[in-house]
Amino acid sequence: MITHPRTEELAQSVALWIEQIRPSLDPRNAFLARVAANAMATIGREITQGPAAEAEAVRLMAEVLDRTGDHAEMNTELCARIRSGELTVETPGLLAALTVMARNQIAIDQPGYKAEGSL
Amino acid sequence: MELDVRAQLERLTQRLGGEGATLTEAQRLSGGASMETWAFGFEGRDGPERLILRRRSAPFDEETARSISLATEAALIRATGANGAVVPQVRHLCDEADGLGEAYVMVRVDGETLGKRITSDVRFDAIRPALARQCGAALAPIHATPPPPGLKLKTVDAALELDRYEEVYRATGAERPILELAFQYLRKHQPEPVEPVLLHGDFRNGNIMFDPERGVAAVLDWELAHIGDPAEDMGWICTNSWRFGRPDRPVGGFGDYADLLAGYAAAGGRSIDLSRVRFWQMLGSLRWGVMCLTMYLSWRDGAEKSVERPMIGRRVSETEADLVVLLEQGL
Numbered sequence: 001m002i003t004h005p006r007t008e009e010l011a012q013s014v015a016l017w018i019e020q021i022r023p024s025l026d027p028r029n030a031f032l033a034r035v036a037a038n039a040m041a042t043i044g045r046e047i048t049q050g051p052a053a054e055a056e057a058v059r060l061m062a063e064v065l066d067r068t069g070d071h072a073e074m075n076t077e078l079c080a081r082i083r084s085g086e087l088t089v090e091t092p093g094l095l096a097a098l099t100v101m102a103r104n105q106i107a108i109d110q111p112g113y114k115a116e117g118s119l
Numbered sequence: 120m121e122l123d124v125r126a127q128l129e130r131l132t133q134r135l136g137g138e139g140a141t142l143t144e145a146q147r148l149s150g151g152a153s154m155e156t157w158a159f160g161f162e163g164r165d166g167p168e169r170l171i172l173r174r175r176s177a178p179f180d181e182e183t184a185r186s187i188s189l190a191t192e193a194a195l196i197r198a199t200g201a202n203g204a205v206v207p208q209v210r211h212l213c214d215e216a217d218g219l220g221e222a223y224v225m226v227r228v229d230g231e232t233l234g235k236r237i238t239s240d241v242r243f244d245a246i247r248p249a250l251a252r253q254c255g256a257a258l259a260p261i262h263a264t265p266p267p268p269g270l271k272l273k274t275v276d277a278a279l280e281l282d283r284y285e286e287v288y289r290a291t292g293a294e295r296p297i298l299e300l301a302f303q304y305l306r307k308h309q310p311e312p313v314e315p316v317l318l319h320g321d322f323r324n325g326n327i328m329f330d331p332e333r334g335v336a337a338v339l340d341w342e343l344a345h346i347g348d349p350a351e352d353m354g355w356i357c358t359n360s361w362r363f364g365r366p367d368r369p370v371g372g373f374g375d376y377a378d379l380l381a382g383y384a385a386a387g388g389r390s391i392d393l394s395r396v397r398f399w400q401m402l403g404s405l406r407w408g409v410m411c412l413t414m415y416l417s418w419r420d421g422a423e424k425s426v427e428r429p430m431i432g433r434r435v436s437e438t439e440a441d442l443v444v445l446l447e448q449g450l
Contacts, residue, residue, distance in 0.1 A: 082300050105436040116359045117366065
């Protein structure tokens with residue numbers, strides 16, 4: 001990977017530029033510009049934190065499903081086995097695994113979000 | 120062609136304020152793709168008036184829409200207001216002569232609707248501990264209002280809501296294990312059927328006008344009103360996505376469950392179990408998660424172009440972060 005600049009730094013530079021021009025925009029576009037800057041920040045976090053989050057999800061799903069596979073196929077199987085009623089809130093380890101996966105995802109999507117039970 | 124709302128407001132001013140009445144202000148406040156809100160004021164025969172115009176700017180079919188018509192909305196605000204609910208006064212239901220399309224006018228109520236300010240601004244520190252009880256009291260006369268005859272209001276219950284949102288979720292093609300688990304859990308824990316009542320349908324922090332001294336000043340945004348379980352309105356205001364950074368205060372980010380329920384009972388509402396509210400709260404998180412998915416899809420499929428839409432899609436994970444905790448805690 002190119003490191004000068006890294007991809008997340010490119011995203012960061014765009015977000016900073018959007019913030020610079022934001023004061024010159026009308027209210028509606030100023031709002032949308034903030035959303036766009038947030039999108040760039042999310043891209044940056046996904047680049048830096050995404051691989052570890054996905055690797056951990058793969059490991060956790062493999063434990064719950066007692067098999068190996070890539071993220072997409074295990075996610076599909078996990079959904080199917082929950083939907084069929086085979087895996088429930090009573091299933092040992094399921095909620096614990098889903099909790100870690102949810103925390104890793106919110107850390108990418110909305111790190112400032114105060115989830116239920118977090119205060 | 121874009122309607123010149125300001126010019127039509129000049130005309131409306133003559134109709135409401137009498138000949139010679141002059142428009143003193145007209146400002147578009149907000150609005151999505153299909154709904155506009157305007158603040159306007161005039162100096163008329165009987166003095167100044169400060170009003171709000173709500174008008175629809177896109178085609179609407181009440182038969183298939185989830186939301187109700189503006190005429191129905193106005194009728195419900197009038198009916199619940201006559202029954203003691205804290206709602207704005209409907210000043211005028213627009214007709215063809217007004218040239219504003221589907222629209223009505225209400226008297227402007229002062230106060231704050233921004234959820235974050237209600238939960239965090241120092242101006243609300245003194246009144247905040249009273250708000251959950253007031254919200255319970257505000258719901259009681261709404262739920263006790265007999266639905267005016269002739270209105271097209273949908274009736275839903277827990278099973279129908281789960282069916283509807285699961286159908287929408289399946290149609291998105293998304294595969295989200297936490298949402299799957301929430302659907303399964305909620306289906307197994309549906310509350311006993313209850314006598315359905317008139318519901319506000321979108322009763323949450325953000326849709327209520329609060330006054331820093333008096334508290335609840337007006338219940339706004341009636342477009343999702345329907346008939347159903349009274350605990351649905353209570354669960355929605357407890358859904359964490361509307362607590363604006365204060366998950367430790369379950370009611371709207373400002374109060375406790377017990378105060379909401381006590382305020383409701385003291386105002387004549389029937390006794391409601393907390394577990395029933397928690398069921399609708401969990402369904403609220405699930406519903407918001409599915410709604411976030413559909414908002415992303417409206418962008419992917421080209422119906423909406425705003426950058427806001429795909430970013431709302433990334434809010435699904437906030438509902439998942441809440442749902443795993445609720446599933447762990449139980450109802």
